[in-house]
Amino acid sequence: MVRKVRRLLTVVAGAAVALACSLALTGTTAALAAPKPKLAPPGVDITGDRLDQPLQLRGDTRPAEVNMVIDQVKWLGTAGQLRGPAAKDLGPKYTVVVLVAGTAKNTYDLFPLAKGGPRVYRPAKQPDLSHPRAGWFLGRLNMSETLRAVGVPLAPQFDTLPGGIGGGERVLPEDALDPKGNLDTALAELQRLLLLNIGVVLVITVGLAGISLLVRRRTR
Known part of the structure; x- marks a missing residue:
């Protein structure tokens, strides 16, 4: 008699565990299948x-x-x-x-x-x-x-x-952004540079000529 009761309790317990697992799986599946709410775009x-x-x-x-x-x-x-x-x-x-x-x-x-x-x-x-x-x-x-x-x-x-x-x-x-203005400015700067170079050359030439005359006078 005791063995029958134990068997009956074992069967009932197994059925309860199986039912609980089934319900848990069903709930998980339903949760996974439920669509997520769509968020508004930024x-x-x-x-x-x-x-x-x-x-x-x-x-x-x-x-x-x-x-x-x-x-x-x-x-x-x-x-x-x-x-x-x-x-x-x-x-x-x-x-x-x-x-x-x-x-x-x-x-x-x-x-x-x-x-x-x-x-x-x-x-x-x-x-x-x-x-x-x-x-x-x-x-x-x-x-x-x-x-x-x-x-x-x-x-x-x-x-x-x-x-x-x-x-x-x-x-x-x-x-x-004015090409004409830039060209005029560049030409003016170039003219100044040329005049400056000519002036430097003239000064050097006059200096050399003076030194040459001085050397000739002393060597006579």
Whole structure:
């Protein structure tokens, strides 16, 4: 009798273990098969001078433009300059908000036409509640062209080099782009050099002649 009870308990226990394993496998399979929620693509919102409505760029429709704008601020270090240019030298301001998974994460103020070159200001108060050190940074040389390309109403400006950090004013002065002016200047400098050389030759010739006469007189 005792042996039968033991056998019955063993069978029941085995069935329970098998059922538990089956339920566990079913739950794991269901969890693996369940689709993961699709995250919203990255994006940027731009507001500022002459923009009546925020310029909203999203990664699913305009990925190249989103990457271009983020590239203007993603390289910023942990600390910038405490003081920036004077307010009168900053020019138009554009606030860029970077979104991750549909939620605002970071914000920056861009000044593409600042005197002395583009500037970026990162406030200490950020949308994701982080608190980086507030600071001013030199912007990329192509900031104005990038903003204009994505839809910001800025006048075309082809006087900067693409990429790089810092600066933004004309790389070459306007008079350096005038071939006639450069030719006239070069000819004038050449004429001065020739006159100077002729003067040096005359001085040397007169000196040699004087020395020759002096030597002849002493040898007589």
